[in-house]
Amino acid sequence: MEYQAKYITEDIKLSCYEDKLFKSEIMFEQHMLVWFISGETKIVQAEGTYLFKKGDIFLIPRNQLATIINYPKDGQPHKTVVMHLSTQRLREFYANLGVMPKTPGAQKIRSFSNHPLLESCLASLIPYFEMKDLPANIASLKITEAISILRAIDKDIDEVLANFDEPGKIDLATYMEKNFMFNMPMEKFGYLTGRSLTTFKRDFKKAFNTTPQKWLTQKRLELAHYQFVEKHKKPLDVCYEVGFENLSHFSYAFKKQFGYAPTALLEGKARN
Structure with missing residues (x-):
């Protein structure tokens, strides 16, 4: 399998698979914001199966189980920009906002495909992956920008991003x-x-x-x-x-x- 990954920081990466497919079982420990440049991904979760392709943008909530199957498509590799929205980063963002989120229900993948603000934010990261000397605060600013855009375009997103509870004992x-x-x-x-x-x-x-x-x-x-x-x-x-x-x-x-x-x-x- 030909796999390449370039990082701005550990929270922002450009991921590229060039083989026929790549499959993994994942528990998402952090929220993941993903923008598709090329290829396809099938995400199998308990409540259903999702298929994402070129141009799609979606958020996968943390503490979710999934089977991920990545495919090249139309002669192009499976290529994505992935931004991790860590609990620490989100705590810092929400620290002074006074947000009191309701207890969320079932956490599902949220799609924001073709939204110009979010696509512009993620696309602007591409040049940074080729730079050797990047200002230390750039990545932090881009993550803050992405969170701000998500809050502007999804009125219920605080119930996901501002909820820091760990799994409790369930049946x-x-x-x-x-x-x-x-x-x-x-x-x-x-x-x-x-x-x-x-x-x-x-x-x-x-x-x-x-x-x-x-x-x-x-x-x-x-x-x-x-x-x-x-x-x-x-x-x-x-x-x-x-x-x-x-x-x-x-x-x-x-x-x-x-x-x-x-x-x-x-x-x-x-x-x-």
Whole structure:
């Protein structure tokens, strides 16, 4: 995989993938503002799948689980400008504004595509990636500008950006039934459900009477079977979207579970 990244600071980067695709499982620990220069990205989350392409601008809230699949498009690499809006930066921005955000509901990706102010702000970063000696405060000013624009164009954005709460203890079974397709370390699942790793494993055993890994594999294979039968998706797409890391391991596990390969199922050769 040909991957290149240029940084103005650790919070602002120009990212470029030139291979056929790049897939990753991510828990977003910071808000991410992304502007697409070229290529496509499929983002799979529990509540739905998003597809972004050239010209799109979107904000991914923090503490979200997602499967990210990046593709080149039309002979152009997958190329984006990414700005991290860290909790520390946002605390500093909101410190003297007296904003008291309401408790947010479900945190979803917010799209700001083709907004001239935001696009101009992000496009203006491009020349800085080629400069060796950049004034220290430039990056800080650009992040402040981006936050200010977001507040001007989205009246509800403070409920996202000014909320600094960490995940509290929530119902583990409900959360895992919704998010099992994301291939995260158990420590991350524990954090997002408000538990230490030890408490997570103990509560998981009580809820499902099995280990997390056995349960996750079973649930992912069941979802894969559904995707083949009802959605007629390709094996590679299903493999990535249900939480497996490579096609060979997925195919082996699928055949072991159901007694036939995904290709046989798609061809109508599988027997009940």
